[in-house]
Amino acid sequence: MLRTGADYLKSLNDGRQIVLGKEIVRDVTTHPAFRNTARSFARIYDMKRSPEHIDAMSYEENGERHSAWYILPKTKEDLRKRAEAHRRVAEWSYGLLGRSPDHVSTFVAGMRMMPEMFEEGRKGFGDNLIRYYEHMRDNDIFACYLVITAQGARDPEIYKRQATRNAALQVVDEDDKGVFLSGIKMLGTSAVFSDEAWIGNILPLAPEQKALSITCAVKMNAPGVQTWVRKSYELNAVSRADNYFSSQFDETDAVLVLERVHVPWERVFVMDNAQLSRDIYFKTPAHIMGNHQSMLRFAEKLKLINGIAHKAAELSGVGHLPAVQQTLGRLMAAEAGLLGMIAGQIESPETTPSGHLHVNRRFLYAALHWTSNNYCEIAEKVRELLSAGPFQIPADSSFFEDAELTRIYEANWGAIGAGASERYKFIKMAWDLLGSEFAGRHTQYERFYGGPPFLNDMYSYTWAPWTDRRALVDKVLADIELPKPKK
Numbered sequence: 001m002l003r004t005g006a007d008y009l010k011s012l013n014d015g016r017q018i019v020l021g022k023e024i025v026r027d028v029t030t031h032p033a034f035r036n037t038a039r040s041f042a043r044i045y046d047m048k049r050s051p052e053h054i055d056a057m058s059y060e061e062n063g064e065r066h067s068a069w070y071i072l073p074k075t076k077e078d079l080r081k082r083a084e085a086h087r088r089v090a091e092w093s094y095g096l097l098g099r100s101p102d103h104v105s106t107f108v109a110g111m112r113m114m115p116e117m118f119e120e121g122r123k124g125f126g127d128n129l130i131r132y133y134e135h136m137r138d139n140d141i142f143a144c145y146l147v148i149t150a151q152g153a154r155d156p157e158i159y160k161r162q163a164t165r166n167a168a169l170q171v172v173d174e175d176d177k178g179v180f181l182s183g184i185k186m187l188g189t190s191a192v193f194s195d196e197a198w199i200g201n202i203l204p205l206a207p208e209q210k211a212l213s214i215t216c217a218v219k220m221n222a223p224g225v226q227t228w229v230r231k232s233y234e235l236n237a238v239s240r241a242d243n244y245f246s247s248q249f250d251e252t253d254a255v256l257v258l259e260r261v262h263v264p265w266e267r268v269f270v271m272d273n274a275q276l277s278r279d280i281y282f283k284t285p286a287h288i289m290g291n292h293q294s295m296l297r298f299a300e301k302l303k304l305i306n307g308i309a310h311k312a313a314e315l316s317g318v319g320h321l322p323a324v325q326q327t328l329g330r331l332m333a334a335e336a337g338l339l340g341m342i343a344g345q346i347e348s349p350e351t352t353p354s355g356h357l358h359v360n361r362r363f364l365y366a367a368l369h370w371t372s373n374n375y376c377e378i379a380e381k382v383r384e385l386l387s388a389g390p391f392q393i394p395a396d397s398s399f400f401e402d403a404e405l406t407r408i409y410e411a412n413w414g415a416i417g418a419g420a421s422e423r424y425k426f427i428k429m430a431w432d433l434l435g436s437e438f439a440g441r442h443t444q445y446e447r448f449y450g451g452p453p454f455l456n457d458m459y460s461y462t463w464a465p466w467t468d469r470r471a472l473v474d475k476v477l478a479d480i481e482l483p484k485p486k487k
């Protein structure tokens with residue numbers, strides 16, 4: 001099923017509790033902190049089923065149409081189709097919605113390629129995973145995920161010694177219908193706009209932290225669920241003209257608080273198994289397929305940033321300088337390098353024992369490593385090109401309502417290659433993306449969304465063909481002859 005944007009918006013008004021400061025928000029579709037971003041997500045649903053995009057964005061199975069991210073790939077063509085669907089979603093939101101509806105669904109599709117792994121944990125959990133995949137696919141479900149344990153609860157020894165403890169989300173009770181969960185989990189990007197939350201653990205748990213290993217799906221409006229959201233940039237945006245991106249693409253981040261939330265058994269996928277609760281991401285294609293979406297999304301954002309860099313140089317009248325062209329050349333080389341790494345992920349795929357194809361693991365982890373390490377520097381370079389521009393532009397666009405102030409502004413603020421009005425729009429838009437508090441959040445997001453940066457190094461260490469590399473060294477060593485002792 002391909003949901004309409006209107007259906008999606010209707011389903012968001014479902015009694016969920018969003019905690020914004022001291023306010024409990026119940027309808028995110030009308031609240032000024034969320035309503036525009038809710039519409040940006042709704043637009044993805046509408047664009048996806050529009051005549052122009054429906055073929056690229058969906059596929060048919062048993063007479064039903066489903067979003068392309070539910071394809072379980074068996075051919076390179078399947079991988080290409082999935083990639084193009086991710087790319088278009090990212091294009092429609094300039095790569096600013098990291099956890100768009102195609103992200104967590106791709107993780108679940110990745111797990112669906114190897115459901116037998118869930119059976120190892122408990123009989124029936126593999127079937128639960130298959131049914132959950134079908135539920136998401138058939139109802140076009142938008143899920144976020146929270147797979148990080150609260151900081152204070154990570155080390156069991158420190159946890160025991162603490163006077164005040166983080167209540168790490170865990171199973172506190174069970175009955176014949178399911179389990180009861182209490183505690184907090186972080187960090188749900190897009191949680192406010194999702195139908196459901198996938199709860200799990202992407203970082204290792206100690207074997208004795210079995211109760212924390214619960215992996216399940218929770219409805220955002222389930223009794224006992226609260227979504228504690230960070231500051232809303234949409235609420236603080238002055239206008240579309242002043243904050244083009246933060247006024248409509250603030251996907252939000254939130255901590256989920258659960259108090260004796262009942263989760264039915266059919267939505268439980270792992271329980272009482274610390275090791276398995278992490279393995280399901282790495283021993284299936286889930287982590288690499290999900291992050292493949294992130295790479296396509298990043299590339300769309302980078303294309304926009306590079307366009308901004310070029311225009312910034314032009315407006316400052318420095319685009320002809322070789323040193324500036326060198327900076328622009330480096331940015332475009334970086335973009336081309338990333339696009340190459342993405343193509344490599346698709347064109348050099350690998351197979352699962354079940355006969356499914358997934359993207360090339362090493363090329364994916366190289367790209368994840370590169371993007372998480374370089375976004376900060378890219379943003380910095382483009383801010384450098386904007387120089388003092390953002391601080392010469394008037395406070396906000398309200399002065400345009402005054403004819404005399406507009407006359408003065410128009411007469412004096414023009415730049416090379418752009419009139420004063422265009423310069424206003426450009427600088428405000430660029431600063432919103434690269435210099436504002438919203439921009440700061442994006443820098444932190446690109447650094448951390450895939451886990452702490454040191455882990456991104458470790459993925460490339462773990463999956464490296466060290467035996468082959470060592471064989472090369474051995475070959476050279478075998479060819480080196482040391483002098484023999486003279487008799």
Ligand SMILES: Cc1cc2nc3c(=O)[nH]c(=O)nc-3n(C[C@H](O)[C@H](O)[C@H](O)COP(=O)(O)OP(=O)(O)OC[C@H]3O[C@@H](n4cnc5c(N)ncnc54)[C@H](O)[C@@H]3O)c2cc1C
Pocket residue numbers: 099144145146147148151186187188189190253441444445448449450451452453454
């Ligand atoms: C904007 C944003 C959005 C996010 N969205 C999501 C989401 O949708 N879902 C989700 O589940 N999570 C999400 N995350 C959480 C993200 O996965 C975590 O931030 C990440 O795993 C790091 O955990 P932490 O923030 O608790 O840092 P910590 O683990 O507390 O680390 C703190 C610092 O210490 C460093 N460090 C820690 N251990 C080591 C070590 N052994 N060696 C070297 N350095 C170390 C880290 O690199 C980091 O710099 C998001 C994070 C951000 C910032």
